Structure formats: structure tokens, C-alpha cells
Amino acid sequence: MSNSLPSDVFPLGIATKILFDDNAITAVSSDFGGIIVGRRPLGVFCPSSEDDIVQLVRSAYESPKPFSITARGRGHSDSGQSVSTGGITIDMRSLAAGTQRIRIRVSSENGYSPYVDVGAEQLWSEVMLETLKNGLSPRTLLDYMDLTVGGTLSVGGLSGQAFRYGPQVQNVHELDVITGKGELVTCSKKHNSDLFFAALGGLGQFGIITRARIALQPAPTKVKWVGLVYTDFEAFAGDEEYLITLDGTTGKKKGFNYIEGFVFLDHNQVSSPFFSDEEVAKISAVTSEHGGAYFIEGAIYYSDDTAFTIDQEVESILEGLHYTKGFKFIRELSYTGFVDRVRCEEEKLRRFGLWDIPHPWLNLLVPKSRIHDFHEGVFKGVFKQGNTMGVILIYPLGKNKWDERMSLVFPEEEVFYKIGLLLSSFPVNLGCVLRQRDEVLRFCEKNKIEAKQYLPHYKKIEDWMKHFGSKWDRFVEMKKKYDPKAILAPGQCIFSSPLV
Ligand SMILES: Cc1cc2nc3c(=O)[nH]c(=O)nc-3n(C[C@H](O)[C@H](O)[C@H](O)COP(=O)(O)OP(=O)(O)OC[C@H]3O[C@@H](n4cnc5c(N)ncnc54)[C@H](O)[C@@H]3O)c2cc1C
Incomplete structure (x- = not known):
């Protein structure tokens, strides 16, 4: 791949839309993860139409010295997926600068x-x-x-x-x-x-x-938000797995519309935009007492015309669950208030200077049959020291809702857990957190836990082949057909040279 841009490749109309100044390039040379340093594209392209992008890609493809092209959305990847060395980065958001599409x-x-x-x-x-x-x-x-x-x-x-x-x-x-x-x-x-x-x-x-x-x-207008705290992992995981079977299509009870689960490794991690200060104190105390806690967050959607049955519906869902007595929290929210919940957290973290710090995230899809081993090895093992900064997500999903034909990779088992180790770190501790992240992967490898990375980041082709497993040959075939010169998305570090 060429490290400089051939001067004659750009049709007149798009050449003026490429920025080469230091500010523009610096703005696309890092991402939310803040781990990758030293990558810089040659220029930043600000298209105003799809046709502009067609012209840019065609220029790269037809050039005797093809250059790489990276589409960048918000750059909210965690490991440089939208950051390239050399080539052109497309600021996709500039398409929205005119009228919204x-x-x-x-x-x-x-x-x-x-x-x-x-x-x-x-x-x-x-x-x-x-x-x-x-x-x-x-x-x-x-x-x-x-x-x-x-x-x-x-x-x-x-x-x-x-x-x-x-x-x-x-x-x-x-x-x-x-x-x-x-x-x-x-x-x-x-x-x-x-x-x-x-x-x-x-x-x-x-x-x-x-x-x-x-x-x-x-769209619903309202949401009943339910928070349930557990001190026992078996009870927590069992309830989560039961709750996802209530998907409203099975003839069983109508269940939640939204379910996520969280691990609180220590009291510092107890947080939700919907907890009061007293509730945080109460949950923090039980978390400290038990050396950790688990939290199910469920939401059921409704509107004014169904409001009269909503409390009954919630009670019916909660019947027989095993949360810790006295640790059930219920809120009535607007749908938009619920959907905006992480943005509220963002504002809070920004105020404390904790948003623009490194985020060495690791997201995994772990087969249900191994979730207890994972819990023991990772939450009670790798992270046993505490003082972990960030959020830890853990909730099950059913494979029957995923189309196998997509490139997206997921485990073989019918049910698997989404684990989000959404860690943050001050720059001075980054090395230590990255080592913990590697340790989690090593633990899975050593114990033959067939976890698949979600938002994967690998550097070696063998790791990508392993990640895609039976989908790899098809992935390569499609690359040969649609991007044979390996121009696109080099930040993913999958293909580094042309396939033709
Ligand atoms: C605070 C936060 C919360 C998050 N929450 C969730 C969540 O709830 N669920 C979830 O699934 N993920 C979540 N993520 C992860 C997020 O979905 C991914 O990182 C996503 O790729 C980021 O989108 P982006 O627009 O910033 O993409 P970028 O980081 O800009 O790009 C990601 C990759 O996609 C490519 N790309 C970008 N635009 C295009 C395009 N138009 N066509 C083709 N390729 C393109 C890039 O080249 C790059 O390889 C979260 C991330 C953050 C930082």
C-alpha cells in the first residue's frame, strides 16, 4: 500500500475536500480507547455526497499505487479500528453537515x-x-x-x-x-x-x-425500570437465563423488553443513573460485605393505555426470582429518559475528567456452559484485587435471533453471555489494566473456553483465522470479490496486502 498520495489521482471535484492540516489529522489519529498511538493518516476527506466517496475509492482502486481508505464514524472504537497509518480517513459525519439523511x-x-x-x-x-x-x-x-x-x-x-x-x-x-x-x-x-x-x-x-x-x-412512551441485586452468582445467572426465555413469543408470560446484567466487583462500581444516593450506599454496603454483587436491570415498555396493568405485569415477571430480599428497585421513566441513560453518565464522567481517559475494553461472547468457570477464573481470579475502574456487563443472549450468514461471529452454543469489560484507566495504570485484559484472554485459552471477541482486535492473521473459524474462507472470498486490493479499513489489521 502506498505511503504517499499520487498527485494526479483525484478528480478535481474532490481534491478540495481533503484536509492535510495537522489539526484535522490529529483529530482522527486516536480513538475512544486511547491505547493506540503513532498512527496518522495522510489526509482527512470530508465528503458532501455518496458520489464524492465513490470518486475517492475509485481513485484509490485505479491508482497504480493504491492507498488505504478508512471510514470513520465517531471513532468510538477501543483499539484503533478506525485509525490508520497513511492513506485517507473519511470523516463520515461530514455527510450529515448539510441536511440530515x-x-x-x-x-x-x-x-x-x-x-x-x-x-x-x-x-x-x-x-x-x-x-x-x-x-x-x-x-x-x-x-x-x-x-x-x-x-x-x-x-x-x-x-x-x-x-x-x-x-x-x-x-x-x-x-x-x-x-x-x-x-x-x-x-x-x-x-x-x-x-x-x-x-x-x-x-x-x-x-x-x-x-x-x-x-x-x-414506540412506547413510558418504561418501568426494575433493578434487582444479588449476592449469589448462581441465583443471578439462573434468573437472567430464565428472564430471556420470556420473550413474548413463547406463549409464556410477557417478559421484559430489555435485560442487562452487571457485576459489581467492589463498592466503587455500584452505579446507575436511576439509583438514589441512599440506594447506592445500601448496595455498596452489601457489595463490600459479600466481596462483590450482581445486578439485573430490566425494563418493560408501556404507554398510557396499558398503564393500568403495568404493575401487575412487573409483579408477575418478578414472581419466583431469587434476588436478595429488600434489594428490588422500581422506577417509572419516560422512554427517552431510559434511552438516554448512558449519556447522563457521560456528562457526569466528563465533569470529573473521567471520560477522556484510556478505555482498554474487552468484549466477549462466552458460551453459557462455561459461564461459571469464567466467573470463577475472571471475576474471582483475575480481578480479585478490586479497584477496577469501569463497568462490567454480563447478560445472556439466544443464538436463535442471530443469522449465521452475517460476518458477525458468535459462539456455537444456543445461549451465550455478552461480557463487557468496559474498563477505564488513568494513563499511569494503563499497562497494568492491559495485562489484566491479556490475562482474561489467556485464562479462556488455557481453559478451552470458546469465547469469541465482540469488537475484536487482533494483530496476527492466525488469530483472525481462529476468530472467524468456519466463516474465514467465506470472509476471504468476499474480500477478494469486493475489496481485492485491501484498500478498506486497514485499522482492523486483518488484510495488509492485496489479495489479487
Ligand atoms: C461509550 C460507548 C458505548 C458503547 N455502547 C455500545 C453498545 O451499547 N452496543 C454496542 O454494540 N457497541 C457499543 N459501543 C461500541 C461501538 O458500537 C463500536 O465501537 C462502534 O464501532 C463505534 O461506532 P463509531 O461510529 O464510532 O465507529 P468507528 O469507531 O468510527 O468505526 C468502527 C469501524 O467501523 C468502520 N466504519 C465506520 N463507519 C463505517 C461505514 N459507514 N461503513 C463501513 N465501515 C465503517 C471503521 O472503519 C472502523 O473499522 C460503545 C462504544 C462506546 C465508546
Whole structure:
């Protein structure tokens, strides 16, 4: 891959949209993780249309000295996935600088129930704002909504609704993708389906997503938020696994619409935007007494016309659960208040200077059959010292909601846990936290726990081959077809040289 840009490759119209100044380049030379240093692209491209991107990619593809191209959403990756050395970084957000590209369709046109066509540069929070004006909402969300549609569809998109609707990539009807050859292709399950499935969870390897058609459903106006604290891991995991079976489609009780679980390794980790100070103190005390605690967060959606049965519904879901007596917390929230919960935490962390610090995150999908081993080895082993900064997520998901044809990788077992070690660290402690992160991976490897990384980061091709497992050959085949010169998304460190 060329380390300099050939001067004659850019058609006149786009050359002026590339910034080469230090400020522009520095702004795209790091990410939310704050771990990767020393990578710098040659320039930052600010397209104002899809056609601009087509021209840029075609220039790279047709050049005798191809240069790499990185689409960057918000750069909220944790290990340099959207940061490149050399080449051009596309600031996808500049597409949203003009008019927003969010068009809602409520008819059942094309056989779809309501949907929204969105520019991939849009944030989910922007999409939500528009859909709510029509009383609609995407079926499955993110904990944090200020991420781009393209950036999250390239990785998967997981949150507490995924047990019911699958990841975000499962709720997409159609995509527009600019391939590594500079061709704009519309794809869906029926048309150009190989590109459609490859691009979903495809880590940006096959093309730049410029538009997505996302499934919508009627939006609730209110949420009953339920928090349950446990001191016993068996009871906690058993209840989580039971709760995800109540998915409203099984003829059983109507369950939660959202379920996530958390580990509080010590009292410093007890936090929720919905706890009062007294509740934090009470939960912190029990956490200290038991050397840790577990927390289920559930939410059930409703509207004014169903409000009269909501308390009964909540009681019915909670019947027979094994949380610690006296540790049930219930709140009534607006739907938007619930959806915005992590943004509130962001504001708080920013005030304390704790947002722009390194985030050596590790996300894993761990088979249900090994979750107790993982708990013992990781939470009671690797992290036994305490003083861990950040949030630890742990909640089960069912494979029946995931389409095997997508590039997104997940374990073989029917049920697996999403583990989010969303750690933060002061720069001075970063080395130590990174070692802990490696230790978790080594523990899984040594104990043959077939965990798959979500938002993966590997440097060696053998590790990527292992990660993709039976999907690897197909992944390479699709790369040869759609980005044979390996121009796209070099920050993922998968393909470093052309495949042709
Ligand atoms: C505070 C916070 C909360 C988060 N919460 C969640 C969560 O609840 N659920 C979840 O699943 N994830 C979550 N994440 C992870 C997040 O989904 C991923 O890091 C995602 O990739 C970030 O989106 P982005 O727009 O910043 O993408 P970037 O980091 O800019 O890009 C990520 C990758 O996608 C590629 N890419 C970007 N845009 C496009 C495009 N249009 N077409 C093709 N490739 C593209 C990039 O080249 C890069 O390889 C969270 C991250 C943070 C920092």
C-alpha cells in the first residue's frame, strides 16, 4: 500500500475536500480507547455526497499505487479500528453537515412494516429523535446512542433488547455499500445478498455503508425500570437465563423488553443513573460485605393505555426470582429518559475528567456452559484485587435471533453471555489494566473456553483465522470479490496486502 498520495489521482471535484492540516489529522489519529498511538493518516476527506466517496475509492482502486481508505464514524472504537497509518480517513459525519439523511416510511411498502432509511453517518440518537416524532422507534438500540449507524452495523450492535430482536445487524432490511472497487451497490437478503450479509458485522472490510434501511416498531412512551441485586452468582445467572426465555413469543408470560446484567466487583462500581444516593450506599454496603454483587436491570415498555396493568405485569415477571430480599428497585421513566441513560453518565464522567481517559475494553461472547468457570477464573481470579475502574456487563443472549450468514461471529452454543469489560484507566495504570485484559484472554485459552471477541482486535492473521473459524474462507472470498486490493479499513489489521 502506498505511503504517499499520487498527485494526479483525484478528480478535481474532490481534491478540495481533503484536509492535510495537522489539526484535522490529529483529530482522527486516536480513538475512544486511547491505547493506540503513532498512527496518522495522510489526509482527512470530508465528503458532501455518496458520489464524492465513490470518486475517492475509485481513485484509490485505479491508482497504480493504491492507498488505504478508512471510514470513520465517531471513532468510538477501543483499539484503533478506525485509525490508520497513511492513506485517507473519511470523516463520515461530514455527510450529515448539510441536511440530515433520515427518511421514515410507515407504509408496508415492499412488504416491510415501518422502516427508516438513514445515512450511515447519522447517530442513533438523531435517528431516534426523528422516528419518535412519528411515534416509532428502532426495535433494538444501543446503551449509548451517540454512535454512527455505519460504525455499529460494521460491528454488530448489541444491547439489552438483543435477546428479543437480535443485534442491530439483524434488524436491517437493505444497505447501500460503496465497495473497495468504488461501485455503489444496493443490497438486501434478496439482492446482492452476499455483500449484504458480508457487510453486516463485516468490520468495514467489504465496503463503506452509506445508507441503511432499519426496521421500526411503535414506540412506547413510558418504561418501568426494575433493578434487582444479588449476592449469589448462581441465583443471578439462573434468573437472567430464565428472564430471556420470556420473550413474548413463547406463549409464556410477557417478559421484559430489555435485560442487562452487571457485576459489581467492589463498592466503587455500584452505579446507575436511576439509583438514589441512599440506594447506592445500601448496595455498596452489601457489595463490600459479600466481596462483590450482581445486578439485573430490566425494563418493560408501556404507554398510557396499558398503564393500568403495568404493575401487575412487573409483579408477575418478578414472581419466583431469587434476588436478595429488600434489594428490588422500581422506577417509572419516560422512554427517552431510559434511552438516554448512558449519556447522563457521560456528562457526569466528563465533569470529573473521567471520560477522556484510556478505555482498554474487552468484549466477549462466552458460551453459557462455561459461564461459571469464567466467573470463577475472571471475576474471582483475575480481578480479585478490586479497584477496577469501569463497568462490567454480563447478560445472556439466544443464538436463535442471530443469522449465521452475517460476518458477525458468535459462539456455537444456543445461549451465550455478552461480557463487557468496559474498563477505564488513568494513563499511569494503563499497562497494568492491559495485562489484566491479556490475562482474561489467556485464562479462556488455557481453559478451552470458546469465547469469541465482540469488537475484536487482533494483530496476527492466525488469530483472525481462529476468530472467524468456519466463516474465514467465506470472509476471504468476499474480500477478494469486493475489496481485492485491501484498500478498506486497514485499522482492523486483518488484510495488509492485496489479495489479487
Ligand atoms: C461509550 C460507548 C458505548 C458503547 N455502547 C455500545 C453498545 O451499547 N452496543 C454496542 O454494540 N457497541 C457499543 N459501543 C461500541 C461501538 O458500537 C463500536 O465501537 C462502534 O464501532 C463505534 O461506532 P463509531 O461510529 O464510532 O465507529 P468507528 O469507531 O468510527 O468505526 C468502527 C469501524 O467501523 C468502520 N466504519 C465506520 N463507519 C463505517 C461505514 N459507514 N461503513 C463501513 N465501515 C465503517 C471503521 O472503519 C472502523 O473499522 C460503545 C462504544 C462506546 C465508546
